[in-house]
Amino acid sequence: MATTEGNKGNRHPVAPLNPGLYVPTVAFFTSDDSIDIxxxxxxxxxxxxxxIAGLVTHGSNGEAVHLSHTERQLINRTTRKTCEQEGVPDMPLIVGCGAQSTRETIQLCQEAAGSGGTHVMILPPSYYGALLxxxxxxxxxxSVADASPLPVLIYNFPAASGGLDLSSDTILELAKHPNIVGVxxxxxxxxxxxxxxxxNQDSSFRTFGGSADFTIQTLAAGGHGVIAGLGNLAPRACVELIRLWHAGKLAEAAQLQGVVARGDWAAIKGGFVSIKAALQRYRSYGGHPxxxxxxxxxxxLESQMAEFEEIMEMEKQLAC
Incomplete structure (x- = not known):
């Protein structure tokens, strides 16, 4: 079991993350480009x-590279306060804290702990990848896990890391650290x-798929759920897919996985800006990046939005 509060040797136990869907939220801005609270x-x-099982701020969907440290903390505090007001004060809040130096990564982890995070998620540094x-x-x-007051998840995303792709050997080696609790x-x-x-011999270590388009594949291999940007648009469909699989309704799950995968492909091709555009189209909020x-x-834009129609119709049906 991981621990929090202070450096190693001075942390309190933290329960393992619950299986399910975690949504890496997009960042919202006002017309004057401030954070839209x-x-x-x-x-x-x-x-x-x-x-959903939990929330993620400052993932690849959250425009973290466009935010100052102060803005990151503001989004964290706002998200945590909202969870408290909605009666789920213990909802996990995983905060993206990857940076190019070990020093700044640790600083971001400390700031995440002070602004409502429960876990941190770390991309490998890659700018000087040829030297690493x-x-x-x-x-x-x-080093980050030693110093972080919050438990650490490894974030393996080659497209956001200059092609750097951590192997299973590397991930399993890192999983031996008591404050590294998932990937x-x-x-x-x-x-x-x-x-x-x-x-992995530690039953509390969590392995998440990084996209909704391979949810069933993740669960079939023993994974614990997905951290999926499509959840911003279609959280109920993503949650229902996981439920169907665990209920043993495999044919229904496979059919829904096809719908989810097609919707996710639209989001993957268009990136986070397509998610914001679809939120604007279907939910009347989203705004510009x-x-x-x-x-x-x-x-x-119309061609892009047409690719979301099927998944959004499914989401509408599940909301009824």
Missing amino acids: DTTVSHTIQLIKSG TTDLIIDHFR KLTCGNTGKLARVVAG RRPCALLEGGL
Whole structure:
């Protein structure tokens, strides 16, 4: 069991993360490009009511690289306060804290602990990837885990890390650290996922798929759920897919997985800006990303939105 509060040797026990859907939220901005507190609150409430297992801030969907440290903490505090007001004060809040130096990564972890986070999620440093050996990367994660007041999840996402792809051997080595409690595999390598599940002797270590399009594959290999950006748009569909699988309704689960995978493919191709555009279209909020990113316009936007119609119709049905 992981621990929190203070450096190693001075942490309190933390229960393992519950299996299920964790939603990496998008960041919302006002017309003057400030953090949109009201929309952050309303979106968080919608997600809580859909039956998710937890929330993630400052993941790859959350525009963390567009935010200052102060803005990150504001979003964390707003999300935590909303959870408390909605009667779920203990809902897990995983905070993305990856940075290019070990020093700043530790600083972000400390700030996450002070602003309502329960766990942190760390991308491997990659800017100087050609200079980083596997041993240096392992040392980075261990140093962060030693100093972090919150339990650490490894975030393996090669597309966001200059192509750096942690192997199952590296992940299993890191999983031996008492304050490293899970991994998110956005690499989509289900063989790696199965090896991590099978090779981990700690029953509290959590292995999550990083996209909704391989939810069944994750669960079939013994994974504990998914951390999926599509959950911003269709949390009920993603939760229902997990429920059907665990209920043994495999044919229904497979059918729903197809719908979810098609919707997720639209989000994967369009990135977080497509999720914001779809939120604006189907929920009347979402807004623009920070520059230099931008939403599509005209016919390109309409084509993009058409790809979300099926999953959003499913979400509407499940909400009834």
